[in-house]
Amino acid sequence: MEKVKMGLYGLGKMGKNIGLRLLDKGYGIVVYNRSIEPIEELKTHGAIPAESIEDMISKLNDTKIVWLMLPAGDVTDEAIKSLSEILHKGDVLIDGSNNRYTDDIRHNELLLSKGIHFIDAGCSGGPSGALNGMSIMIGGDHDVFLKLEQLFKDLSVDDGYCYIGESGSGHFVKMVHNAIEYGMMQSIAEGLDLVTNGPYKNLNIKDVCHVWNNGSVISGNLMKLSERALSNDPKLKSIEPYVEDTGEGRWAAETAIKYGVPFTVLSHSLYERFSSRDKLGFGRRMLAALRHEFGGHDVKKSD
Numbered sequence: 628m629e630k631v632k633m634g635l636y637g638l639g640k641m642g643k644n645i646g647l648r649l650l651d652k653g654y655g656i657v658v659y660n661r662s663i664e665p666i667e668e669l670k671t672h673g674a675i676p677a678e679s680i681e682d683m684i685s686k687l688n689d690t691k692i693v694w695l696m697l698p699a700g701d702v703t704d705e706a707i708k709s710l711s712e713i714l715h716k717g718d719v720l721i722d723g724s725n726n727r728y729t730d731d732i733r734h735n736e737l738l739l740s741k742g743i744h745f746i747d748a749g750c751s752g753g754p755s756g757a758l759n760g761m762s763i764m765i766g767g768d769h770d771v772f773l774k775l776e777q778l779f780k781d782l783s784v785d786d787g788y789c790y791i792g793e794s795g796s797g798h799f800v801k802m803v804h805n806a807i808e809y810g811m812m813q814s815i816a817e818g819l820d821l822v823t824n825g826p827y828k829n830l831n832i833k834d835v836c837h838v839w840n841n842g843s844v845i846s847g848n849l850m851k852l853s854e855r856a857l858s859n860d861p862k863l864k865s866i867e868p869y870v871e872d873t874g875e876g877r878w879a880a881e882t883a884i885k886y887g888v889p890f891t892v893l894s895h896s897l898y899e900r901f902s903s904r905d906k907l908g909f910g911r912r913m914l915a916a917l918r919h920e921f922g923g924h925d926v927k928k929s930d
Contacts, residue, residue: 630654630777632675634683634693636706637724638665641750642696644757645723645782646674652781659683680706684713691718692775699726699874707734716742719771723748727878728799731766735794744771745794748779749801760784764804766797799882806879806893809872811849813896819853833857870900 632655635646643665649656650672658669659677666676677683684691691714697703703724710720720743722731731747738745746767756762763783765772772779772790779788791797822835836854840846860866876897883890902910918924 630781631692632657632686632688633778634659634677634687634691635674635696636660636680636683636693636710637696638669639696639698640754641723641757643669644754645694645696647672648758648760648782650674654778654781657683657686680709681713684710691715692721692778693719694721694723696723699724699730704730704734707737711737711741711743714738714741714743717744719744719746719775721746721748721775722798723750725749725801725805725873725875726798727874728766728795728797728802731795731798735767744768746771746775747795747797749797749804751801751804752784756784757782760787763788764797764800765790766792766799767794802875802879802882805875806890808849809876809896809900810892813892813899815849815853831861833861868903870903872897872900876900 630653633649635642635649635656635658638646638658638660642660646656646658646665646669650669655675656669657675657677658666659680659682660666666674670676675686677686684693687693693710693714695703695706695710697706703722703726707720707722714720720738722734722745726747728747731745735745735747744767746765748766749764750757750761751764752759752761761783763779765779765788769790776788782788791800819832819835822830823832833854836850836857840850840854856863876893880890880894880897882888883893915926919926
């Protein structure tokens with residue numbers, strides 16, 4: 628694949644850095660985003676700005692390649708519907724979001740009915756990976772993948788991309804990847820909680836992470852990120868104990884139930900995130916009330 632001009636729609640933290648990497652690799656890109664600031668930033672690096680989706684498409688070559696990097700769900704859904712009306716037979720649309728794999732199947736059917744090729748690309752590595760090389764899990768038509776392989780290679784670290792299989796499989800594997808990530812993060816959080824609140828007080832938690840990052844069997848990227856977070860805020864006092872999720876864990880749990888696959892670690896990790904958002908703590912209050920009712924156990928009174 629020659630490094631042809633391609634469209635990039637969606638310039639958030641990931642999308643903007645993908646654009647910078649493409650420019651660094653010698654690609655010509657036309658960029659569009661709902662807010663103007665990242666368009667202007669990429670323009671200073673050599674990107675061609677677009678004022679609308681239609682304007683972006685009009686500035687591309689005859690065979691058009693568009694990389695979509697928008698939030699999963701309705702926003703991506705609407706963008707794909709719009710692009711299906713202005714792309715033509717033989718064009719390629721790549722969805723690099725964390726979209727649900729079942730939505731990919733629907734999007735592929737819509738685009739395929741118009742002769743437009745669809746590729747789902749699950750991207751891992753965060754904004755740093757987008758700039759310096761990601762891990763990409765790719766689903767869709769294999770022949771289309773082969774034509775685009777150089778693009779995926781240029782956006783990845785060495786050996787960091789893989790053709791997974793038919794449409795939806797890229798985002799399916801990325802969903803499972805994120806479920807594993809949930810469990811690993813939960814394990815690190817619980818382990819460091821015990822180090823902090825165990826029998827030895829005033830331990831340097833950052834130093835613990837540092838030694839674990841050098842030669843131990845649990846060394847890895849998430850442990851390095853733990854060390855970095857603790858370097859900036861040793862007691863994490865600036866952070867509220869509220870943990871959001873972006874959907875992939877829920878989808879993975881639902882899929883595991885559908886196919887009868889035990890998913891205990893992910894389920895626990897997901898429920899912990901839900902629990903972190905319950906400021907009223909009604910479930911725990913109910914537990915305390917029941918202990919008091921059946922056993923006369925004391926309860927702590929709320930202010």
